[in-house]
Structures are given as structure tokens and as C-alpha cells.
Amino acid sequence: MQLTIKQVRYFLAAAETGQFSAAADLVHVTQTAITSAIRELEETLDVKLFYRHHATGVSLSAEGQRFHSHAQNIMAAVSAAMATPSLLDKRMRGRLRLAATHAMLGYYIIPAIHRFSTAYDKIDVEIVEMTRPRLEQALLLGEADAGVLWLNNLENTTELESVTIAHSRRQLWTGADHPLLQRKTVSIGDLRDVPYALLDVDEVERTTLGFWALHGLSPNVTLRTSSIEAVRTTVGLNRAVTILSDVAYRPWSREGFKIETRPLLEGLPSIDIGLVHQRGNESAPLRALVNFLRLAVNLQGFNGAPG
Numbered sequence: 477m478q479l480t481i482k483q484v485r486y487f488l489a490a491a492e493t494g495q496f497s498a499a500a501d502l503v504h505v506t507q508t509a510i511t512s513a514i515r516e517l518e519e520t521l522d523v524k525l526f527y528r529h530h531a532t533g534v535s536l537s538a539e540g541q542r543f544h545s546h547a548q549n550i551m552a553a554v555s556a557a558m559a560t561p562s563l564l565d566k567r568m569r570g571r572l573r574l575a576a577t578h579a580m581l582g583y584y585i586i587p588a589i590h591r592f593s594t595a596y597d598k599i600d601v602e603i604v605e606m607t608r609p610r611l612e613q614a615l616l617l618g619e620a621d622a623g624v625l626w627l628n629n630l631e632n633t634t635e636l637e638s639v640t641i642a643h644s645r646r647q648l649w650t651g652a653d654h655p656l657l658q659r660k661t662v663s664i665g666d667l668r669d670v671p672y673a674l675l676d677v678d679e680v681e682r683t684t685l686g687f688w689a690l691h692g693l694s695p696n697v698t699l700r701t702s703s704i705e706a707v708r709t710t711v712g713l714n715r716a717v718t719i720l721s722d723v724a725y726r727p728w729s730r731e732g733f734k735i736e737t738r739p740l741l742e743g744l745p746s747i748d749i750g751l752v753h754q755r756g757n758e759s760a761p762l763r764a765l766v767n768f769l770r771l772a773v774n775l776q777g778f779n780g781a782p783g
Contacts, residue, residue, distance in 0.1 A: 478520065479517065479520050479521070480513075481550070481551075482513060483513045483514070483516060483517040483520075484517075484547045484550050484551060485503060485551065486499065486503060486505070486509070486510050486513040486514060486517075487513075487514055487517055487525065487543070487547055488544075488547050488548065488551065489502045489503045489510070490510060490514060490526065490534060491536055491540070491544055491547075491645075491722070492643050492645065492746075493533075493645075494533040494534060494535065494645055494647075494739055495533035495534065496510045496511055496514070496533075496534065498533075514526065521539075521543065523537075523539035523540075523543070524537050524539060524540075525537060525539060525540035525543060526540055527738075529660075529661070529738070529739060533739055534739075535647060535737050535738055535739055536722070536725075536737065538727035538728075538734075541722075541725060541726070541727050542727070544722075545587075549591075567598065568596055568598060568599060568760060568761065568764055569598045569599065570598075570599050570600070570759060570760055570761035571599070571600045571601075571602070571761065572599060572600070572601045572602070572621050572622065572759075572761045572762060572765060573602050573604070573619070573620045573621045573622075574589070574601055574602065574603050574604070574620065574621065574622050574623070574624065574765075575603075575604050575605075575606045575610075575611045575614050575615070575620040575622070575623040575624070576603060576604075576605060576606070576611075576623065576624040576625070577605070577606065577607065577608055577611060577623075577624070577625045577626070577678045578605055578607075578677055578678055579626070579677055579678040579680070579723075579724070580624045580625055580626075580678075580749065581603070581605050582704070583723045583724050584624070584641075584642075584723055584749055585603065585624050586603075588624075588641070588769070589601055589603065591768075592765055592768050592769075595768060596761070596764055596768075599761045599764065604620065606620075606623070607678075608625050608626075608629050608630075608678065608679060609631075611623040611625060611752075612630070612631060612632050612636065612752075615636060615752060615753060615754050616632070616635060616636070616754060618754075618757070621753060621757075621759060621761075621762050622751055622752065622753040622762055622765065622766075623751070623752045623753070624641070624749070624750070624751055624752075625678075625749075625750065625752065626678060626679070626747050626748065626749065626750075627640060627748040627749070627750035627752075628683065628745075628747055628748060629678070629679050629683070630750075630752060635754060635755055636752050636753065636754060636755065637752065637753055637754070637755045638750045638751065638752045639750060639751050639766055639769065640748050640749070640750045641749045641750055641751055641769050642723075642748075642749045643746045643747070643748055643749075644721040644722050644723040644746060644747045644748075644749060645721065645722045645739075645744070645746050646719055646720060646721045646722075646744040646745070646746065646747060647719065647720075647721075647722065647725075647737040647738060647739055647740070647744065648662060648667070648717060648718075648719055648737065648738045648739070648740055649707075649711050649717060649718045649719070649720055649725070649735055649736070649737055650711060650714070650717045650735070650736050650737075650738065651711055651712050651713060651714035651733065651734065651735065651736070652712075652733075652734035652735070652736055653714060654714050654717065654736070656670070656717065656738070657736060657738070661741045662738055662740055662741060663740060663741040663742060664687075664688065664691050664693060664740055664741075664742055665691070665693065667695065667696075667717060668693055668696070669696055670696060670716075670717055671696055671698040671699075671715060671716040671717070672695035672696050672697050672698065672699075672716055672717060672718060673697075673698070673699040673701070673706075673707045673710045673711060673715075673716040673717070673718040674695065674697045674699065674700045674701075674718070675701065675702070675704060675707050675718065675720060676700050676701060676702050677702045677704070680720070681700075683747075684719060687719070687744065687745070691742070698715070698716055699715075699716055704724055705729070705730050707720070708726065708728075708729040708730065708733075708735060709729045709730065709731060709733065711729070711733075711735055712728070712729035712731070712733025712734060712735050713729075713733055719740075719744065721746075721747045722737075723747075723749065725737060751765070751766065751769060753766075
């Protein structure tokens with residue numbers, strides 16, 4: 477049995493939504509089609525890609541996390557191959573000044589720009605790290621052509637235009653032997669007294685505490701840090717748990733400690749990764765970048781407000 481594009485597409489839909497039923501709605505097929513395609517994909521790869529949690533949906537296994545990046549590259553390559561010459565004009569020349577927040581630079585933007593630069597090798601791309609407020613200011617002042625950030629944090633949706641690049645689920649991270657993994661379901665209330673590692677970068681702290689506050693709770697923070705590696709190590713050692721997005725997930729800490737993910741019973745709002753630029757200020761290289769990213773994730777157009 478050979479891997480098919482349909483299987484990869486359905487796999488990405490399930491990974492994004494965390495539910496086979498929601499994945500079916502996303503790609504306009506039946507849930508049976510999703511279930512069958514993923515079962516066939518797992519048989520072809522001879523690995524278990526998802527953990528099935530029944531009431532709370534599904535989450536990627538360690539093998540599923542590793543396959544996820546390959547699946548994204550496969551679909552990006554297919555989309556680029558299907559693009560018309562007018563959208564992938566390798567003769568286009570120019571320069572792009574791209575700003576990115578710390579998390580986007582570390583987790584996402586370098587691989588995406590590498591694929592873009594491979595397609596447009598005559599467009600020079602300069603990347604500068606900025607905080608989200610400084611990034612918005614740089615776009616308005618013309619100091620940057622575009623920015624990549626969590627769209628959920630975007631404030632100026634009047635003068636800045638955005639396009640969603642990808643959605644990233646947020647899930648509970650625990651060590652491999654954590655007692656919470658023995659539960660059939662985990663709710664936010666179950667974490668009330670559990671030591672918590674709080675990542676303090678790119679306004680993650682604000683969004684995290686905001687989610688807890690919606691449920692009248694606050695985490696038992698025993699580690700507050702801007703280092704994702706410190707969070708991974710702490711979680712891997714079972715010294716704390718955390719809630720972070722899939723884009724930052726890796727199944728092992730730097731020291732080799734296993735990290736598991738689980739959805740929460742209440743459901744966690746996803747985070748949208750997006751490209752932002754000043755309205756009405758689009759150069760040819762910028763339009764090429766936007767079109768490339770739209771093709772890579774099968775987007776339909778601009779959205780003036782964050783997702």
C-alpha cells in the first residue's frame with residue numbers, strides 16, 4: 477500500500493482540529509472517510525499517529541508529531557507544483573524585509589522562508605526579530621514589508637492586513653509517567669494544584685492566564701521562564717505540566733526526557749499563525765510571498781482581522 481495525498485491531507489486536518497468529526501467538516505467528507513484514510517496511513521507507515529481519547533478527540537503521538545512536519549512539506553510541495561507560472565515566476569527579483577516575533581522565528585518562519593527562497597531564489601529576504609508591538613510599529617513606519625506573528629495578539633486590524641498561514645492547537649504537556657495520563661479525560665480544574673511551568677515569551681503568559689481566568693482559576697506556577705527548553709526539561713522530569721501550542725511541541729526534551737500531549741476536556745482555543753502587512757502597501761515580492769503561503773496551506777484570501 478502506498479501513501480496518498482488524500483491521506484496526508486486528511487491527517488493534517490485531524491491534527492489541526494483534534495477531532496475526526498471536525499476534520500471531516502473541514503475537508504468536506506464523511507467522518508468514516510477520515511477514519512479510514514488515517515487507519516490506512518498508519519498501516520502504510522506502520523506507526524500509530526494518533527492517540528484516541530474518545531470524549532475529547534485525538535492527539536498526535538510522538539510518531540505523529542514527527543510525521544506532521546513531513547506532511548506539511550508534502551502538501552506545500554504539491555501546492556507549489558500546481559501553481560500557475562504567474563504565481564511562481566522564478567525570474568522575479570526584489571527584496572523583502574520580514575519581521576518576526578521570537579516564537580515565530582524559532583518555531584516556524586525559518587523553514588517557511590527556506591521553501592519560499594527555493595522557489596524565488598532571486599528575491600532577497602532579510603529577517604529581523606521584533607516584539608509584537610514593535611513589529612506592528614515597523615510595518616506602519618515602512619521599516620518592514622511584512623511580519624509573522626500570532627494573529628490572536630494583533631492589535632491594529634484597521635491599518636494592517638493579515639492572512640492566516642496555519643492553525644496551531646494548544647494542548648496539555650506532561651511527562652511520560654505523569655499521573656494525569658491515567659485519567660480518561662483531563663479538565664482545567666484537575667490542574668488547579670499541579671505544579672505549572674509558564675512560558676513567558678511573545679505574550680504567551682497573557683493568553684495562558686486569560687484562559688485560566690475564564691474558568692475562575694489560576695495556575696500553580698512553579699517555573700516562569702522565557703526558555704522553551706527549560707519548560708521541556710521541567711515537564712519531561714514530571715516537575716510540572718504546561719499548556720502550549722503544537723507548533724512548539726517536540727516529543728523529547730534536550731536531555732531525552734519524554735513529553736506527552738493531551739487535549740483538555742473544555743477544549744483550548746487554537747492559535748493562528750499569520751503574515752501581516754500594511755494595507756495598500758504591497759510590493760511584487762510581498763505579493764509573491766503571500767501567494768506562496770496561501771498556496772502552501774490552501775488559503776482562499778486575506779482576512780482583515782485576526783483569526
